[in-house]
Structure formats: structure tokens, C-alpha cells
Amino acid sequence: MDMAKILSLMFGFVSLHVVILLAQPIPGFISIDSGVTNEYTDTYNRIYYETDTGYADTGTNWQVSSDNFGDGFDARSKNMRIFPNGTRNCYTLRPQNGKGNKYLIRASFSYGNYDNRSSPPAFDIHIDVNSWLTYSGSRYFCQEVIYILQRDYVQVCLINTGNGVPFISAVELRLLDNGIYPFESGALVREDRYAMGSSRSIRYPDDPFDRIWYKLLPEDFQAATNTTAIEIDPNNNPYKVPTAVLKTAAVSNVLRSFNLSRPSNSMDGWHFYLYFAEIQLLQQNQTREFSVYIDNMFNTTENLEYSTLTTIPSGLLTGQTIVGFNLTSTARSTLSPIINAFETYKVLELPNSMTYPGDVEAIYNIRTTYGLAKTKESWQGDPCSPVQYKWSGLTCSDDSAPRIVSINLTSSGLTGPIAPALANLTSLQSLDLSNNQLMESVPDFLAQMPSLKILNLGGNNLNGLVPLDLMKKAADGMLLLSIEGNPNLCNSSYCKSTGEPSERRLGFVVPLVTSVSGVIVVVSLVTIAAVTWSRARERRDESSPSMLKTFTPTEIEGITNNFKMIIGEGAFGKVYLGRLDGGAEVAVKVLSQMSRQGHKEFQAEVKLLAVVHHRNLVSLVGYCDDPKSLVLVYEYMSNGNVRDHLLRHEMPVLSWLQRLQIAVGAAQGLEYLHSGCKPPIIHRDLKPANILLDNNMQAKIADFGLSRAFRTDYDSHVSTNPAGTPGYVDPEYESTGNFNQKSDIYSFGVILFELITGQPALLKEGHRVTHIVRRVTPLIERGDIESIIDPRLQGKFRIASAWKVVEVALSCVPTAAVQRPDMGLVLSELKECMAQEISSLHGQRRGAGNQCNSIEMSSLDPSEMSPDSR
């Protein structure tokens, strides 16, 4: 038993509360009371009405003043949605049974002088992309169409024709059986639907399709009613005309024919449906027999049987100036003709076709991505059709299903990344996204769009590398590409970060390091006496001790608890954990015999190191200058060194943001050594093991300056080896012996690669030792960033950000030192990268907070509304 029957059975004798409990959306129905603030179940027709939230994304709700509630005002008439802005505004309905299903769609308009102008507006209503009807000036107006859904959604659009603000009171959608009301093409607009002789209008729950049967009893006709319910055989009731409709009829009170005619435009097609059922038990000597003429053509002679329905569909009637039907009694009939119900429909031609479905889906997706439903008045309804209402900035083909061939969204306030849905616009020839705030990288799919010939991405905030395929298409003259005005975008020919052609950057020679057993040796001798530390003094960190402590060997024994705990072992000696009297932990570096030099130099160097203070440099706390033990006492870095974090798998994984922070911290320290100190301090042995992390995971560089101060070149057995640690040594230094800031830049680039990949600089694969730059370069050239990034990050990084760091790292490692940027540039690139990372995290959080909104917004779109949400 269906819901309609249950409800109709219960209607008379069940309390309202029970009915309300049962009330719920009726399968196959969508019922929207436009402008109402809360959903409700109508007490009279038992239909559950929704608000228009989620169905229309423009317009505003409005109430009719209660002064204007007329007789028979129903709940739908008390409020409306008005559309003061834009030419076309639409309701989008996405029923469960979509494309190919036949629906009765009803739109209701009840003016109610809502605007106090006492003058109703006039406007057009479209069903999808075709004109359906015109509203003009009726107090109450309701129109129905029988329509086969062309898509999984249907749009009811109000068109402002310049004669006032369009409004609508209700939109209702009713799923019909596909077999009823057959028609060849177009749709059927209901002209008449009458329950003859009825004392009331009949609809749901009597009518399972919620057709509204208006009561009609023409002049000179009599109502015939059988109050005892007659039984109509459901198998003989193809259009499911309700018994409530059939149990009344109209008969003429004199013995003559009925004649109901319809004026018609010659071009219109018509369908009539006539319903006859004998409701009176006839006497032996009584006969009711009549001929049915439709369109003045004899159709059939009916001798009706009691309680049996005869349905006469006219079929398509065309080309007549007047159409109608009449019923004429035959000669032997003793009774007048009877008619229980009839419907007439006018054929609605649907000349305009909807935009190609894939394009609609994609453009609605893009509309949602950039929130354009709110900012572009014309972006409502079908994107291309009808032509006069197509979306602004779009050009469409005139295919049978129009395709979107160009999109111009210049200066449209777009923010965020380039929408991936653009990829599905396969006929797109021209795309102008210039002068917006588009971010992140230029997606690869743009190069794969088969028809794209013009692409303007200029004046945005895109970053990363322009896909090589896109550059190639542009170079081959197959694409007109504009990308200027994106300060952080690298067009693969030139990148701002280095000012060097990328071919050279990508094609550099990777130093082939064959020995991993090297020991640190310093070659160049620098005259310490000439050093001035002007800027270093300026930048001195006030919180750091300005005076170095001096320790005696005994004190050193004391603070290290007799050298109890070794926390590291560097090139210059072992490092012990110590604790000062105040309780502060320190790292105590005891210089090995091998690395010692004269006291004078040691003291001079220590004093100079004492004034180099920067939050990204490990501070020297004090020293012990004794002939027997040269000791340096540093602040203790509780989180150890970056090398251990990267390579020791028992350590927690450094997140991408932490890695960026480490890179920026180390870059700041190094930049200070290079530019903040005069003369510059060259670290010479930069590597992850020399980047330490304090308890806040702040990176600080250690061991700077040591390689100069504590020369080991008189240790003959190692003096021929290059300075620094294998894997980090500047290849140009190896060939020229020339050590300068750019040598540190090279090492820094290698460190960046280690942060990116989580792999060591040198990796032994079989008998070969490969260098990190050599390992990653082919992958970078292939654009295969995912396989470069440390898998321990489990994909938790932004590609754009990773590309940026890869780009910076690459810029640091050309063989020719002159091609490497200086630390200031490296630092600013990394800082920017981190700023974007942080703002994107904020953005994500903002986005998450807005998720409800964006779900709501997207649910307005046919492309995204889930059919089973309704």
C-alpha cells in the first residue's frame, strides 16, 4: 500500500498528531514553499514543504502582508522569493530519479501586493533553457508542465524582462509514471484539468501524482454524484485518475451534446484526455450512448458500463485554429452524455538545447570553487543556453549540445589554486584568468587540454615552475601563453631565485665524491688580526653574556662530572654534557691535541667568537685556555642535531613545516655569518650534524669559524684532503682550491636536499657511492616531485612548497660557484616559502571553519548536489 493510500485512509479519522508524525518527504515529490522560513507539513493536503534553502542561490525571501491575505490564501501564498538582481535566476531541483524520468512540475505565483505597488510585475519563466510561460499580473497564478528530465537536475528559471521584479511562491515536482501522457517531443503545458461535477478541487493525497483537479460544472449541466464509493479497476486506469475525481460527473439536463472548445494558435499542438465512467445504475429501459468527437472528428461511440473507466486520449492534434471535443447522444440513447473528467495540454516546444553535460558539471564546479554564484549575476542556470542569457565571460559553440569554448575571468577576484575542474572543459580554446589572486603552482593538466590555444595567467600570485609541456607548447607556437606578473613563478627559462638559466642549473655537473673517509682539513690561512667585527657587535644579542667565562681544567672536570657523558664527537674533539653551577646545561668541547694551535691564536679566536651572537648560531659560553686542555663551552642544544633527526629512524619524523623552519633558521645563521660579520665568516663545514636544535626545535649552527681558527693543516697525513666533509664540499673548491661564501652555499644546498629527501648526502649503493644531487636531478627533470620527497612525510606537504624548496636547493648546487646565489637571496626565498606554508595552514583552518558554508554553496550546484540528498 503506498503512502498516498495510507494517508487517504487515515485522513478522516486519525488525529493530526499522528499524521504529522507520518509526514515526511513523499517519494518522488519535491515541494518547495518559496520564502518560507521553516519547513512544514500542510494541514490540508498533507504535503511536506521545504524552504528554498539549497535550491536557489540568489534572491531574497519576502512576506505578503496579512492585510492582503485573500480568501483561500494557502500557506504557499503568504511568502515568496523575489529576485531583484540579475536577469535570470534559477531554482535547481535534483530529484532522486533524474534524467529520462517524466515529471509534473508546478510553479505558483501569488502577488499579494507584497511590494505595496498594487501592480504585479510581468516576467517569463523558463524550464531549463526553454521558455515555459509568462506571468503577468494575475493575483494568483499556477502553471504545470509535464516534462521529461534531460539531466539529473531540472532548473526553473525566472527571467526579468524589464517589467518588474520576478518572484515565485512555490515550486513543486512530482514524479509521474513514464508511460502516461505520452508525447513525441517537447513538453506538455497543462491548460485544463477538471473534475466534472465535483464540489471541491482534488489533489494529493487523493491523487497519487498530486495533479490538481479543479471543480467544474458548466451552465446547463448537472452534477451527478454517487456518494457510495464506486470501484474503478486499477488495471483499467492507466492515468491513475483518482476515484474521488471519477465518482462525480456532469450531465446535461436536457438531451443534447456538450461542446467544450479551445481556441488555439494554428502552430500549437494539443493533447486531450477524456475520462468517462457510468456512476448510476441504469434501469432496463435506460440507455446512455454517445459519440465522442475530438477536434470535430468522430472518434468512438461509447456505451458506458457501470463503474468502468473509459479513457480517451486524443493523441497529438495539430494545425487547427479551433480545437475542441463534443459528446453527442446517439438516437437510441435515453440519457444524456456524461463526462467525469478531462484534461487538455498544449505542446511546449523545446528549441534550445542544454550545454554539454561535462561542461556544465565543470563550470558549476569552477563557479563553486571561486564563489562566483555570488559575484557574477549572470552565472545562473545553463552556462550557454539560451544564447541571450549565457554566462558573462563565456563563449560557446553552436553544437547541438553547446560546448564552452572560451572563459574570460580576468579581474574576477579569484583566489586559491587554479581549479582542477578546468581540465574537464575539453573544448576550451581560450582561458583568461589574468589579474586575480590565483596561487600555488600552474597545474600540468593545462598542457594536456586538447583545444587550448590561448592561456592568460598573468597578474596572479602563482608560484613554482611552469610545466615544461606548457612552455614547449608555447615555444612551438601552439599556445599563446601569458604568465607575466606572477612574481614567484619560474617560467623554466629564467628563475628569479638565481637569475640563471635553468638549463644551466639543471644541467650542472654533480661532484663525484668517491671517498667517504675524509677528515677535515683547512687549507686557507686567514689573518685574524685584520678582522673587524663591526656588524657583529651591532647585532649582538643583549641577552647573551657579553663576557666569556674562563674555566680552569678542574672546573671543566667538575662541570662535566669528570667527562662522564659524551654527547658528540666532532672533527676537533669530543663533546661532553656539562652542568654549570646555576644548573644550566652546556656542551663542553675538548679540543683534541691534533687540532691545537698556539694560545695566542686560540685566545684571539675565542674572543672573536664570543661576540658573534645570533639566535641561529650556537653561543659560546666560555672556554678553558690551559696548555693541557683547550676547551670550548657552548650552550647545550637539547634536541640534538638535524642529521640524527633525518637519518635515525627511531627519532620522530620532522614535519615539512619543521624542515622548512630548520632550513630558514640555518639560512638565517649562515646569512649572518656571511653578511653580518666583517670580514665574513665562512663556515667551511656546514652539514646537518652541525645544525643543532634547541628545546623549541629552533635551528642553530654550530662549529662555525672553527675550521679557520683551529687549522689542522700541519697534520701532514690529512693535509692533502679537501676541507669540509665529503658530500658537502664545493666541487669548485675541489678543482680550484678557492674557498669562499659560495662554498658554504653549496653545502647548504646539499642540506636542503637532505631535508627534502630524508636521505644522506652520500649513499652507498652496491659498490658505488652516489651523491644526493646526482640522485635527485633526473627525478626533478622528470617533474617527479613525489618520489623525491621523504616518504616518511607520508604526502603531508604541499607540492608547490616542495617545488619551491627543490628549486632553491637546485640553485645552490651548480658546479660553478658564480652561478650560486648568495645567502641573502636563498634566505628570502625560503622565508617566502615558509610564509606561504603558514598562510596556507591558516587558510586550511579558515576553510575548515567555513566547510558548512562551502557544502551549502556547492549543494546549490547541479554538478555537486547529491541526488539522494533530496
Ligand SMILES: *[C@@H]1O[C@H](CO)[C@@H](O)[C@H](O)[C@H]1NC(C)=O
Ligand atoms: C542585489 O545587489 C545588490 C548590489 O549588488 C546587493 O547589495 C543586494 O544584496 C543584492 N540582493 C540580492 C537579493 O541578492
Ligand SMILES: *[C@@H]1O[C@H](CO)[C@@H](O)[C@H](O)[C@H]1NC(C)=O
Ligand atoms: C507594505 O506595507 C506594509 C504595511 O502596510 C508594510 O508592513 C510592508 O513592509 C510594506 N512593504 C513594502 C515592500 O514596502
Ligand SMILES: *[C@@H]1O[C@H](CO)[C@@H](O)[C@H](O)[C@H]1NC(C)=O
Ligand atoms: C460547439 O463548438 C463548435 C466548434 O467546435 C461551434 O461551432 C458550436 O457553435 C458550438 N456549439 C455550442 C452549442 O456551443
Ligand SMILES: *[C@@H]1O[C@H](CO)[C@@H](O)[C@H](O)[C@H]1NC(C)=O
Ligand atoms: C451508487 O452506486 C451504488 C453501487 O456502488 C448503487 O447501488 C447505487 O444505486 C448508486 N447510486 C445511484 C444514484 O446511482
Ligand SMILES: *[C@@H]1O[C@H](CO)[C@@H](O)[C@H](O)[C@H]1NC(C)=O
Ligand atoms: C422506464 O421504466 C420505468 C419503470 O420501470 C418507467 O417509470 C419509466 O417511465 C421508463 N422510462 C422510459 C424513458 O421509458
Ligand SMILES: *[C@@H]1O[C@H](CO)[C@@H](O)[C@H](O)[C@H]1NC(C)=O
Ligand atoms: C460535434 O462534432 C461533430 C463533428 O465535428 C459535429 O458534426 C457536430 O455538429 C458537433 N456538435 C455540436 C453541437 O456542435
Ligand SMILES: *[C@@H]1O[C@H](CO)[C@@H](O)[C@H](O)[C@H]1NC(C)=O
Ligand atoms: C480516438 O480514441 C482513441 C482511444 O480510444 C485514440 O487512441 C485515438 O487517437 C483517437 N483518435 C482520434 C482521431 O482522435
Ligand SMILES: *[C@@H]1O[C@H](CO)[C@@H](O)[C@H](O)[C@H]1NC(C)=O
Ligand atoms: C577578457 O576580457 C578582457 C576585458 O573584458 C579583455 O581585455 C581580454 O582581452 C579578454 N581576454 C581574452 C583572452 O579575450
Ligand SMILES: *[C@@H]1O[C@H](CO)[C@@H](O)[C@H](O)[C@H]1NC(C)=O
Ligand atoms: C571530470 O569529469 C569526470 C566525469 O564527470 C569526473 O569524475 C571528474 O571528477 C571530473 N574532474 C574534475 C577535476 O572535476
Ligand SMILES: *[C@@H]1O[C@H](CO)[C@@H](O)[C@H](O)[C@H]1NC(C)=O
Ligand atoms: C620567461 O621569463 C623571462 C624573464 O622574466 C622572460 O624574459 C621570458 O620572456 C619569459 N618567457 C616566457 C615564454 O614567458
